Amino acid sequence: MKRPTIADVARRAGVSKGAVSYALNGQPGVSEATRQRILAIAAEIGFSPSSAARALSGATADAVGLALCRPARILGIEPFFMELISGVEAELSARSYALTLQVVADQEAEIAVYRRWWAERRVDGVLVCDLRTNDIRVPALEELQLPAVVIGGPGHTGTLAHVWADDAAALAEAVEYLVALGHRRIARVGGLPSLLHTEIRTDAFAEVCGRLGLTDAATVWSDYTGEEGARATRRLLSSARRPTAVIYDNDVMAIAGLSVAQEMGLGVPADLSIVAWDDSPLCQLVHPPLTALGRDIPAYGAHAARQLLAVIAGESVGGLQDETAHLTPRGSTAPPRVR
Amino acid sequence: MKRPTIADVARRAGVSKGAVSYALNGQPGVSEATRQRILAIAAEIGFSPSSAARALSGATADAVGLALCRPARILGIEPFFMELISGVEAELSARSYALTLQVVADQEAEIAVYRRWWAERRVDGVLVCDLRTNDIRVPALEELQLPAVVIGGPGHTGTLAHVWADDAAALAEAVEYLVALGHRRIARVGGLPSLLHTEIRTDAFAEVCGRLGLTDAATVWSDYTGEEGARATRRLLSSARRPTAVIYDNDVMAIAGLSVAQEMGLGVPADLSIVAWDDSPLCQLVHPPLTALGRDIPAYGAHAARQLLAVIAGESVGGLQDETAHLTPRGSTAPPRVR
DNA sequence: CTGAAAGCGCTTACAG
DNA sequence: CTGAAAGCGCTTACAG
Numbered sequence: 001m002k003r004p005t006i007a008d009v010a011r012r013a014g015v016s017k018g019a020v021s022y023a024l025n026g027q028p029g030v031s032e033a034t035r036q037r038i039l040a041i042a043a044e045i046g047f048s049p050s051s052a053a054r055a056l057s058g059a060t061a062d063a064v065g066l067a068l069c070r071p072a073r074i075l076g077i078e079p080f081f082m083e084l085i086s087g088v089e090a091e092l093s094a095r096s097y098a099l100t101l102q103v104v105a106d107q108e109a110e111i112a113v114y115r116r117w118w119a120e121r122r123v124d125g126v127l128v129c130d131l132r133t134n135d136i137r138v139p140a141l142e143e144l145q146l147p148a149v150v151i152g153g154p155g156h157t158g159t160l161a162h163v164w165a166d167d168a169a170a171l172a173e174a175v176e177y178l179v180a181l182g183h184r185r186i187a188r189v190g191g192l193p194s195l196l197h198t199e200i201r202t203d204a205f206a207e208v209c210g211r212l213g214l215t216d217a218a219t220v221w222s223d224y225t226g227e228e229g230a231r232a233t234r235r236l237l238s239s240a241r242r243p244t245a246v247i248y249d250n251d252v253m254a255i256a257g258l259s260v261a262q263e264m265g266l267g268v269p270a271d272l273s274i275v276a277w278d279d280s281p282l283c284q285l286v287h288p289p290l291t292a293l294g295r296d297i298p299a300y301g302a303h304a305a306r307q308l309l310a311v312i313a314g315e316s317v318g319g320l321q322d323e324t325a326h327l328t329p330r331g332s333t334a335p336p337r338v339r
Numbered sequence: 340m341k342r343p344t345i346a347d348v349a350r351r352a353g354v355s356k357g358a359v360s361y362a363l364n365g366q367p368g369v370s371e372a373t374r375q376r377i378l379a380i381a382a383e384i385g386f387s388p389s390s391a392a393r394a395l396s397g398a399t400a401d402a403v404g405l406a407l408c409r410p411a412r413i414l415g416i417e418p419f420f421m422e423l424i425s426g427v428e429a430e431l432s433a434r435s436y437a438l439t440l441q442v443v444a445d446q447e448a449e450i451a452v453y454r455r456w457w458a459e460r461r462v463d464g465v466l467v468c469d470l471r472t473n474d475i476r477v478p479a480l481e482e483l484q485l486p487a488v489v490i491g492g493p494g495h496t497g498t499l500a501h502v503w504a505d506d507a508a509a510l511a512e513a514v515e516y517l518v519a520l521g522h523r524r525i526a527r528v529g530g531l532p533s534l535l536h537t538e539i540r541t542d543a544f545a546e547v548c549g550r551l552g553l554t555d556a557a558t559v560w561s562d563y564t565g566e567e568g569a570r571a572t573r574r575l576l577s578s579a580r581r582p583t584a585v586i587y588d589n590d591v592m593a594i595a596g597l598s599v600a601q602e603m604g605l606g607v608p609a610d611l612s613i614v615a616w617d618d619s620p621l622c623q624l625v626h627p628p629l630t631a632l633g634r635d636i637p638a639y640g641a642h643a644a645r646q647l648l649a650v651i652a653g654e655s656v657g658g659l660q661d662e663t664a665h666l667t668p669r670g671s672t673a674p675p676r677v678r
Numbered sequence: 679c680t681g682a683a684a685g686c687g688c689t690t691a692c693a694g
Numbered sequence: 695c696t697g698a699a700a701g702c703g704c705t706t707a708c709a710g
Binding site: 679680681682683684685686687688690691692693694 | 695697699701702705706707709710
C-alpha cells in the first residue's frame with residue numbers, strides 16, 4: 001500500500017502543496033471552503049503528514065522523551081512508573097504527541113541519551129524522574145537547552161520547569177495520625193537515600209518526630225524492593241525496643257513488611273501498625289488492607305506532560321505544586337496494644 | 340547550542356557530506372583511514388544524524404511502536420507489561436532503536452494509531468499485545484503491510500510473525516502437581532475471556548482435568564484486577580463443595596485470593612492451596628509466598644523485539660516458541676487437609 | 679487568497 | 695575511492 005503524500009492531496013484538491021499545508025495546520029492563506037474540501041480529501045485518503053518531513057522542515061518532532069533509570073525488576077513491580085506513564089501518555093496523545101521511552105543504566109547514560117535525542121532532533125523535550133540533590137542531569141539539560149520538566153522537587157531543579165508534591169506535609173500527617181492513635185515508637189523504612197524525595201521525607205520525619213517529642217524515631221534505608229523492605233523490617237522488629245508502627249516509603253516494601261510481621265507472629269495492627277506510601281491497588285490486595293498515603297499519580301504525570309508542552313511552546317514555566325498525598329486509613333493501623 | 344550537522348563534520352574532515360554518510364553507516368566508498376578520521380570528528384563534536392532527515396531519505400525511522408490497550412489501573416498493577424517493556428527496550432536500545440509507546444482505549448483506536456503511525460512513517464514496525472481470537476488488528480496490519488510481531492499465540496496470528504509460549508503445557512504441569520499432592524477439587528480463576536491466551540488455558544484446563552478424572556474442575560472468569568479476583572475467590576470458597584486448590588491467571592488475583600482466604604479464616608496452604616501465573620516479585624512478598632508459574636518476561640520482550648527487527652530488515656520470520664513457564668513451589672501449596 | 683520555490687539534513691545512485 | 699547532485703515530503707517566506 002502506497003502511503004499518501006501531501007502531493008496526492010494537492011492533486012485531488014486541485015491546489016498547491018502549500019495550500020494543503022496551510023489548510024491542515026490551521027494557518028491563514030486559504031479560504032474556509034477550500035480548507036474544508038482539503039480536509040475532507042485528506043481524511044478520505046487517510047493522509048497524515050510524514051513526521052520526518054515535518055520535523056525536518058523546522059517544525060517540531062511531535063515527540064517527548066522519558067528515560068527511566070531503574071533496573072527492570074524494580075520498574076516492573078512498582079505501579080508508580082506505569083501509572084505515571086499512562087498519565088503522561090493520555091495528555092500527550094490528546095495533543096498528538098508521541099512518547100519515546102528509554103531505559104538507562106545510570107545518570108551518565110541518561111545524559112548521553114539526552115544528548116543523542118537532542119542531536120537527532122528526535123524529541124522536542126524530556127521528562128526527568130528520580131531527581132537527586134545536585135543532580136548532574138540538570139546542568140546538562142540546561143546546557144543543551146533541551147526543553148525539560150523535572151518530576152520532583154522542590155529545589156535542585158535549577159532553571160528547569162518542574163512539578164512537585166509536598167511530601168514533607170504528607171509525612172507529617174501520617175506521623176501525627178499514628179501519634180494520635182497512641183504510638184510513640186515509630187520507625188520509617190526509607191527508599192534510596194540518594195533520591196531527593198527520600199531526603200526530603202527523612203528531614204521531615206526527623207522534624208515532626210522532634211516536634212512531637214518522639215525520641216525513638218529512626219529511619220532505616222532500603223531500595224524499594226520487597227527483599228530489602230523485608231530485611232529492614234526484620235531488623236526493626238528484632239530490636240529490643242521494637243517500634244509499634246512503621247511507615248514505608250513505598251507500597252512494595254510495606255507489603256513485604258506486613259508479611260515479615262505475620263511470619264514473626266506479630267499481629268497487624270494489634271502489635272504493629274503499618275503505613276505505606278503510594279496507595280496503589282496493591283495496598284488493598286493484602287489482608288489487612290494497608291493504611292496508605294496516596295495521590296493521583298496518572299494526574300501527576302498528565303500535569304508534567306502539560307507543563308512540558310508549555311515549555312516546548314516557548315511559554316515561561318516555573319514550578320507547579322501538585323496535590324499533597326493524603327492518608328487513607330485502613331485495617332493496618334490501630335492503637336498499639338498495651339504491653 | 341547549535342546542533343552539529345553532517346555538513347559540519349564534512350567541513351572539518353575536508354570531505355563531502357556523502358563521504359561522511361558512508362563512513363558513519365559502514366558503507367564502502369571511503370578508505371579505512373578516512374572513515375576513522377571522520378568517526379573521530381563526529382564523536383568529538385557530538386554529531387548524531389538527524390533522525391528526521393534519515394527517515395525522510397528513505398532510511399528507517401529507527402523507531403518501533405507499542406500500543407497498550409488496558410486501563411491505567413491494570414497497566415500499573417501488573418508487573419507483566421513493565422517487565423515486557425524493559426526487555427523490549429533493552430533489545431531496541433542496543434540497536435539504537437527508539438520505542439514509541441501509546442495507550443489506547445480499544446482495538447479500533449489501536450488500529451487508528453497503527454494507520455497514523457504508518458502514514459506518518461513514525462515507526463518501522465509494531466509489537467502487538469493481548470491477542471484475541473479472530474483479532475481485527477491482524478488483517479489491518481496485514482493490509483498496511485506494516486512490519487509487526489504478535490506477542491501471543493499460537494494461532495490467530497495470520498501471516499504475521501509472532502512469539503509465543505506453551506501455556507497449555509505449563510497449566511498441565513500445575514494441575515498435575517496439585518493432583519500429585521492429593522488435590523481433587525481444583526478451580527481456576529481465569530483472566531479476560533476475550534483474550535486468546537485465556538482461552539488456550541481454559542481449554543487446556545478442561546483437557547487435563549478430564550484426563551485426570553477431576554470432575555469438579557471449574558473455571559470462573561475475572562479481569563486480572565484484585566477486586567474481581569477477590570470476588571471470584573469468595574464465590575468459590577463459599578460453595579458447598581469448595582475447592583482445595585485454586586489456580587489464578589495472574590499474580591494480582593492470586594494475592595487477592597490469598598487475602599480472601601485469610602479473611603475467611605482458611606489456612607493457606609492447609610485449607611487452600613494457591614498457584615499463581617506470572618511469577619513476579621509480588622509472589623514472594625506475601626505470606627506464605629506463592630507457588631507460581633513463571634518465566635523470564637523481559638527475555639520474552641527482548642525476543643519479540645529481535646523478531647521485529649528481523650521483519651523490518653526484510654527477513655522472512657515466522658513463529659518463535661519461547662520458554663514454557665515452569666512451576667516454582669513455595670509455601671502456598673501443600674497436600675489438602677483431610678476433612 | 680494562491681502558486682512557485684527554497685530549504686530542512688540526510689542517503690544514494692551516478693559520474694568521474 | 696571520492697565528489698556533485700537529486701530527492702525524500704514537508705513548511706514557509708516570497709511574489710503575484
